[in-house]
Amino acid sequence: MNLDRNWFSSALKIKGSVIPTIRSRVLWCGAFGLFVSFLSFYKIPVAAKALGGIIPSIVLGLLLVFRTNTAYERFWEGRKAWGSIVNHIRNLSRLIWVAIAELNPIHRHEKEQTLKLLVAFAFATKLHLRSQPIDERVSELVSPLQFSKLMTVKNPPLEVAFWISDFLQAKQEQGQISLYQMNELQGLLNSLVDNLGACERILRTPMPMAYAIHLKQLLLIYCLLLPFQVVEELRWWTAPAVILVSFILFGIEAIGVEIENPFGTDPNDLPLDTICNTIDQNIDDLISIETHYRRAGTYGNNLDEQLN
Template identity: 65%
Template sequence: MTFERQRWFQIALQFRGSVIGTIYKRVLCCGLFGMFITLLYQLKVPVSQPILGSVIPSIVLGLLLVFRTNTAYERFWEGRKCWGSIVNNTRNLARQIWVSVEEVSPKDREDKIAVLNLLVAFAVATKLHLRGEPINSELEDLISTSRYFKLKSMNNPPLEVAFWIGDYLQQQYNRNCLNSYQLTSIQELLNNLVDNLGGCERILRTPMPLAYAIHLKQLLLLYCFLLPFQMVESLGWWTGVIVGLVSFTLFGIEAIGLEIENPFGYDANDLPLDAICQTMKRNIDDLTSLSPNVRSQDLGETSNVSV
């Protein structure tokens, strides 16, 4: 319990991952404006206007902020579900390919390992694609040199990797190393991977409506700059401090929405895509260390390794 209390305070006072660095200038601006209004009030300037509290009802602004934050979190959680599905479909694909595809020649084992590495390459290429980054050395150990340079010229690298996997499956079916039922089952899992890619792209390329974002920011500024006129008579020199605290709360909620609406970057609040891809690589390495005719119970345990 004592450790949990210490952890609670440690998180509460943590700067990394918070939105303080994003909003502190706005908070200071509002606090200083509150102090300026207090100074005018002390100089007998008639700045006290409590009636301004009815200009923007708190409940209206609160509902707008809640809607903004909920919408952003839905995007974050949808991205997490897409990547969870990528992990699960990759494990199931790897398991079925490793067990179902018959090895007629010694080279078939190498081809199977290569296509299993393509599954990891799909995840890594998807990560880079979502981050808007070019193909880099992360993929060099997962694919052949010719394919590596070919990916560099593609507009949608993960889609090309999915095509290579599908092409391998069709070749094995033509060689009678897969039957039609196995091919259909594995192709369905591959289709799910492509669907997950599309889901992530939808999140990335569907921004919040600009008019809504602009209007919310305008209301936040208007509300925070009207606060000193409402409070100065009752709070006096404390007006600047209280306005700063209120603006810290409101700007912080809005900044959290901005922070999590695109969960595919490098920020502390984004999804740990690098760790997820590394876990998938370890899962594939574990699977390829087993014999294809290993008992299904062992394979089931391998596929249940957590992210």
């Protein structure tokens, strides 16, 4: 019963759907259908079934399917890129925390700051993809000097990746990590930058304008010709029929537009705020849990218990 209630609740939900987007054009098509019904009622010869062959339904359907599939492919590729960013940050933070030796308290502080830079990379990437300036959340993760630098560069996440790479290079030169470990860490960092590039490619490569315009023109022509095709049989039901058909067609096209850029702030975009907050929580947990073990003097004992 709960499943049925949830199903109907989702089916009737307005927020997050494309109804607010397409409502006006659907109503205009319905009004035009009602106008055609009035013309037919006053014996004006407006019925023309032959107009149905101008744009075959199968052609329009294939164009809409292609449009939606292309948009969803972009959405899913963006989600995979961000999933990869999460995994690489987790692996990179884990290896930095474990592999880099702590010879004094300063080294530990440097590691904590580098882990915060990984979180800053995620937040900076989100803001970069949304064309938003660096905000206070990033300022909490970097030094004042670094924050000032990020405010002036065109690609903040790339700058953050450079700082992390510089830290790893310094630790390798100081002998705190081996060359093998250095290559592993740099490989994970390179993968982060690759995922940043993948997101930028999705963002900077929109749907070709000519295709989008042509599809909209075909949709408009089809919905305007529809009343002339059905008015002879439906009479006063022409307007509701046109509203229904235009709602379906415009809705499918609007869904493609909604998910075409998955990095925005609309309800149908990727939950980047939640993803970044999850990364932040993961890093905090890594630092706090390990710190607790060390302060309690039970880190080794807990590890032995887990292994046994």
